[in-house]
Amino acid sequence: MSDLLERLRGRGWRMTAQRRVVAEVLDGDHVHLTADEVHARAVARLPEISRATVYNTLGEMVTLGEVIEVSTDRRAKRYDPNAHRPHHHLVCAKCGAIRDVHPAGDPLADLPAGERFGFMISGVEMTYRGICPNCAAAA
């Protein structure tokens, strides 16, 4: 189940109770927790885990490329464990809910050479915005 944990172990990660808990909490599909949410859930299993450790651990997972940082606004960054399969995001403008999406086409190819301004382009993120069914119903 904890695919993420498995992959991390394979990279010579020193395994500690804290790291295990963070990885477990973050595992799954359509998971996009903030650092504070991760911390809250981690505390439920390991009461003395500190916020700093959660930040450190999330940061390392991002560096290792096993987790993606998503910042859709100026609110807290969210952490997405679905790093192995490329995808983009659909965000509710009201409640902030996020879904993973897979648009057709190759956005990288869609950027004309004349618009690259000499940049070495490494990737592209797409953020679709709208109102989720819940919020639409509530309105």
Place this chain on the structure above:
Amino acid sequence: MSDLLERLRGRGWRMTAQRRVVAEVLDGDHVHLTADEVHARAVARLPEISRATVYNTLGEMVTLGEVIEVSTDRRAKRYDPNAHRPHHHLVCAKCGAIRDVHPAGDPLADLPAGERFGFMISGVEMTYRGICPNCAAAA
């Protein structure tokens, strides 16, 4: 010149020295200043203008749809006066420099119905990432 100012006036905006200065500072192409940068430049022309006013004014311009808020990371939001023509952004991962770009294709059409999760979709932002010529040369 101040196209932006012109458009704002036409919306029954009460014109004050502060608002005029903010609008002037923000005018132009490929302009993507942070609130603090706007404040710094505004102070140069109107020394007693406060940070709160700059935030208020930028917020109102965004609400009126005359300026777009761009947040490419957890750093400060940037304000883009080029709201009348749709475009996306190319961001340098090193120095944060931003250019406006116009990719081909219609990304909204590229999102299959099966991936819309019942959302009422209102728009999409694309953020290309890479290294700008300056930073590439420095490396």
Place this chain on the structure above:
DNA sequence: ATCCTACAATGGACTAAGTCCAAGTCAATG
């Protein structure tokens, strides 16, 4: 099994970016 040590965790102080508010000021209308 025990010891070492480099790596990891802790928590509290600190920072950056932004919001909020009560009081004072002023642009536009009459």
Place this chain on the structure above:
DNA sequence: CATTGACTTGGACTTAGTCCATTGTAGGAT
């Protein structure tokens, strides 16, 4: 030119995150 409701101010507050000196511990070596 008086009025008034909208605008501005500055300082306190909030949120999200970083930094760092100290303490703890995983995992290899003995």
